[in-house]
Amino acid sequence: MQILKAEPGSFRDPYGKIFYVDDNILRVARYDGINRINFISKNNLLEKLISQDYLIDSKITNQYDSIIDNIEGKIIIKHKKIPFISYPYEWSFEQLKDAAIHHLDLHLFLLENNATLIDASAYNIQFNINKPIFIDILSIKEYVEGEFWLAHKQFCENFLNPLILKSKKGINFNNWFKGNLDGIKTEEIYSILNIKDFFSYNIFTNIFLMNYFDKKILKEESKKKIDLGKKKLSKVALVSILKQLRSFIKNLNYVKSKTTWDTYSQNNTYKKNEEDEKKKIVTNFILKNKFNHLVDMGCNDGVYSEISLSSGCKLVVGFDYDLNSVENAYIKAKNENLNLLPLYLDAANPSSNLGWNETERKGFKARAKFDGMLALAFEHHLAIAKNIPLEQTLKWLINIAPKGLIEFVPKNDETIKKMLLLKGDIFNDYNEQNFKDIILKNAKIVSEHNVSASGRKIFEYNVL
Amino acid sequence: MLKIIFTLYIYFFSIGTAHAYIDPGTGSIILQAILGFIAVILAGASFYWNKFKLFIKKIFKKDKDANP
Numbered sequence: 001m002q003i004l005k006a007e008p009g010s011f012r013d014p015y016g017k018i019f020y021v022d023d024n025i026l027r028v029a030r031y032d033g034i035n036r037i038n039f040i041s042k043n044n045l046l047e048k049l050i051s052q053d054y055l056i057d058s059k060i061t062n063q064y065d066s067i068i069d070n071i072e073g074k075i076i077i078k079h080k081k082i083p084f085i086s087y088p089y090e091w092s093f094e095q096l097k098d099a100a101i102h103h104l105d106l107h108l109f110l111l112e113n114n115a116t117l118i119d120a121s122a123y124n125i126q127f128n129i130n131k132p133i134f135i136d137i138l139s140i141k142e143y144v145e146g147e148f149w150l151a152h153k154q155f156c157e158n159f160l161n162p163l164i165l166k167s168k169k170g171i172n173f174n175n176w177f178k179g180n181l182d183g184i185k186t187e188e189i190y191s192i193l194n195i196k197d198f199f200s201y202n203i204f205t206n207i208f209l210m211n212y213f214d215k216k217i218l219k220e221e222s223k224k225k226i227d228l229g230k231k232k233l234s235k236v237a238l239v240s241i242l243k244q245l246r247s248f249i250k251n252l253n254y255v256k257s258k259t260t261w262d263t264y265s266q267n268n269t270y271k272k273n274e275e276d277e278k279k280k281i282v283t284n285f286i287l288k289n290k291f292n293h294l295v296d297m298g299c300n301d302g303v304y305s306e307i308s309l310s311s312g313c314k315l316v317v318g319f320d321y322d323l324n325s326v327e328n329a330y331i332k333a334k335n336e337n338l339n340l341l342p343l344y345l346d347a348a349n350p351s352s353n354l355g356w357n358e359t360e361r362k363g364f365k366a367r368a369k370f371d372g373m374l375a376l377a378f379e380h381h382l383a384i385a386k387n388i389p390l391e392q393t394l395k396w397l398i399n400i401a402p403k404g405l406i407e408f409v410p411k412n413d414e415t416i417k418k419m420l421l422l423k424g425d426i427f428n429d430y431n432e433q434n435f436k437d438i439i440l441k442n443a444k445i446v447s448e449h450n451v452s453a454s455g456r457k458i459f460e461y462n463v464l
Numbered sequence: 465m466l467k468i469i470f471t472l473y474i475y476f477f478s479i480g481t482a483h484a485y486i487d488p489g490t491g492s493i494i495l496q497a498i499l500g501f502i503a504v505i506l507a508g509a510s511f512y513w514n515k516f517k518l519f520i521k522k523i524f525k526k527d528k529d530a531n532p
Binding site: 148149150152153154156205206209210211212213214215216217231233234236237238240241244 | 489490491492493494495496497498499500501503504506507
């Protein structure tokens with residue numbers, strides 16, 4: 001029997017909700033949502049949006065009418081499944097920039113086709129592996145001549161302000177965005193920019209003036225009301241605003257601050273032959289298991305993700321807490337068209353269930369459904385650097401996927417020596433035997449390989 | 465460019481006031497009215513600038529044609 005499940009995070013749009021039937025993703029449109037779907041279906045707009053990779057593959061279907069029988073007057077749209085749902089606070093600068101450009105390109109394309117977008121939520125963009133794609137068909141509606149871009153401020157707070165924060169101030173937007181799911185507020189970004197920054201036309205208008213008018217209106221609201229009924233924005237003007245923003249965002253960059261990890265794959269403590277051996281172990285593990293969805297914990301710039309893909313793995317989702325590494329891996333995935341989605345994750349403070357009722361945005365654990373895992377040179381960043389007990393670290397890792405490779409890094413390894421230099425050795429339980437015993441409590445050990453003269457060892461486990 | 469923005473900025477300080485419910489995004493609507501105005505001016509300026517360039521080109525072309 002097919003089971004119907006409502007998506008708890010789909011509640012903001014009164015005209016449509018997401019449901020799951022087994023592995024199928026269904027959007028049920030009602031009320032004005034039906035008019036929007038009918039409009040999009042006309043003039044081949046739906047086909048054009050899908051064929052030009054603006055919108056996720058979506059089909060109107062009546063296949064599920066009998067399962068969703070408690071909702072009257074509806075249209076059901078079946079969407080293609082996104083391999084891994086990610087959120088803007090897990091993206092690197094370049095990923096958010098590409099998402100912003102995709103949003104603006106979609107809006108410009110819609111305006112050419114007499115349609116527009118009702119919102120500008122960054123959550124409506126997902127990464128279909130290495131390319132951004134729009135997922136919310138019900139955000140598209142018929143364009144009415146003269147209407148304002150109601151989502152202008154939302155666009156700025158979801159896309160523009162976080163990008164400016166990184167570009168002009170060198171501050172990563174991720175943790176700030178995770179704290180306020182609506183992005184970086186105009187008044188917040190305004191207060192940290194300086195006069196020099198406001199010389200930019202786009203920053204002056206979209207931040208300085210936006211903040212000024214917001215404040216002015218709040219002051220005046222109690223005294224008198226502002227009439228916007230007669231004011232109109234021509235399509236030419238709207239297109240021009242969108243193009244201005246597109247060109248500004250396209251040219252936004254930031255000065256990369258050097259981190260320990262962004263050159264790790266070239267400058268690490270391994271010798272050439274040790275690294276080759278490690279690559280061989282990964283290749284054999286992937287060849288043997290042929291995973292559909294592999295997770296690469298501490299993926300760095302994606303060296304082992306790439307090896308996994310070339311060895312037959314279908315998709316890799318990589319996580320790293322170094323944003324420069326995530327950026328490098330994303331650029332590589334994009335340029336070489338790899339089935340790799342790198343994302344930001346601080347494993348000691350992973351994305352948790354957030355938003356309304358703590359179900360709107362799912363945490364890492366709720367989304368982490370992988371059939372294989374690589375955790376190479378990773379565990380000591382939790383067990384040593386973050387003082388997370390070894391038993392908890394390994395249990396957490398093994399729970400991510402039923403099969404995997406976990407590398408043990410001994411205390412006499414140079415990286416751990418550095419970590420313990422000031423802290424001192426306070427980790428009495430951290431040794432290879434204990435490491436092995438903990439894995440054995442949670443899984444079978446399939447194989448173990450020495451990979452460095454310092455005593456690094458890769459364990460292959462299997463919980464099945 | 466800055467002069468245009470400054471002039472418009474002063475002009476829109478006295479934006480029309482009357483009757484409508486205001487939500488927190490209203491600031492962006494007033495802003496769009498300004499940005500739209502600038503866009504139209506720039507589009508107009510670029511139209512006449514292109515016309516002017518074409519006119520100049522034509523003159524030089526004529527001169528060339530006259531003196532092969």
